C-alpha cells in the first residue's frame with residue numbers, strides 16, 4: 001500500500017500535545033474560569049463606544065435583525081449613548097486602579113477563589129476570570145488556560161439567574177472559541193444558583209448587616225430588566241428573580257417589612273419587565289407614604305454601574321424627590337467571605353469526579 005505520508009511529515013502531523021508523551025507538555029490541570037459581563041477600558045468616548053457597540057451588537061442582548069438594528073445602533077444610538085454612559089461611569093470610576101468597579105471587584109473575587117482552590121489543590125488547578133465583552137476576553141484567557149494544560153474546565157458565568165442575555169451569551173462565546181479548536185477541552189457550565197440556601201442566606205445576612213438598628217418599611221429587590229417579550233419567548237429569568245425574592249422574604253422572616261420585586265435599566269422602545277424600579281420607588285413614597293426604603297439588587301454578583309450609579313444615584317434621587325426620607329442601598333455580595341464561600345461551594349460541586 002502506498003505510504004502517503006513520509007516519516008518526517010508524520011511526526012509533524014502527530015499532535016504536538018499528545019497526552020503524556022511530550023516532555024515539554026505542561027501537566028494536565030483543571031481550569032476554573034469565572035466570567036462576567038465586561039466593562040469599558042475607560043469612560044472616554046472611544047472606549048465607551050467600542051464597549052457599547054460590542055455589547056449591543058450581541059443578538060442575545062438585542063435580538064432585532066441586523067439590517068434593521070445596526071444602522072440605528074451605529075448611527076443614532078452610538079452617537080449619543082457613549083457620552084451619557086461615559087459620564088455615569090466617570091461618577092463611579094475607580095481612579096486609583098484606573099478601572100471600573102466591576103473590574104476591581106471581579107479581580108478580587110477571582111483572587112479569593114484562586115487562593116481557596118490553590119490551598120486545596122495546589123498546582124493542579126488554574127483559576128482565571130474573563131469577560132464576555134472587552135478585556136480580558138474569553139478567547140485570550142481560555143487559550144492561556146489551555147496552554148497551561150487545562151484539559152477540563154469549569155465555566156462559571158457569575159450571574160445567579162439564567163438569562164439568554166447574560167449566562168447564555170457567556171456560554172455562546174466560550175463555545176464559539178472552542179469551535180475553532182481541533183482538540184477541545186471538556187467543559188462543564190455551571191447552573192444558575194438563584195435559589196441555593198447558602199446564597200439566599202448570604203443575601204439575608206447582607207440585608208441584616210445594612211440595618212443594624214431600624215428596619216425599612218419596604219425592601220425593594222431590584223433586578224436588571226429584560227424586554228417582556230424575552231419572557232414570553234421562554235427566558236426563565238423573570239421567574240427565577242421572583243423566586244429569589246420569595247426565598248429572601250422567608251429567610252429574613254421580617255413580617256413587618258414589605259418585600260417587593262422590581263426591574264431596572266430599561267432600554268429602547270419595547271415594554272420591559274415591570275414594575276420599573278425608578279417609577280415604583282417614587283410611587284411608594286408618593287402614594288403609599290413610605291419614608292424608610294431599602295434597595296438590594298440580587299441579580300448582580302458585584303457592584304457595577306447599574307447599582308452604584310443607577311440605584312444609588314438615579315433611583316435614590318427619584319425616591320427622595322417624591323418625598324422619601326431614608327434610602328439605604330444594600331451593596332452586592334462582592335468579595336464578602338460568605339459570598340466567596342458560596343461561589344467556591346458551587347464550583348466544588350462542579351468539580352465532582354475530576355479532582356479529589
Ligand SMILES: C=CC1=C(C)c2cc3[nH]c(cc4nc(cc5[nH]c(cc1n2)c(C)c5CCC(=O)O)C(CCC(=O)O)=C4C)c(C)c3C=C
Pocket residue numbers: 037038039040052055056061062081085100102159163165166224225226227237265267299300303304305306
Ligand atoms: C439593551 C439591552 C440590555 C439587556 C437585555 C441587558 C440585560 C442584562 N444586563 C445585565 C447585567 C449588566 N448590564 C450592565 C450594563 C448595561 N446593560 C445594558 C443593556 C442591556 N442589558 C447596557 C447598555 C449597559 C451599559 C451601561 C449603560 O450604558 O447603561 C452591567 C454593568 C456593566 C459595568 O461595566 O458596570 C451589568 C452587570 C443583566 C443581569 C441582564 C439580564 C438579565
Ligand SMILES: [Fe+2]
Pocket residue numbers: 224265
Ligand atoms: Fe445590562
Ligand SMILES: [Fe+2]
Pocket residue numbers: 265305306310
Ligand atoms: Fe443602567
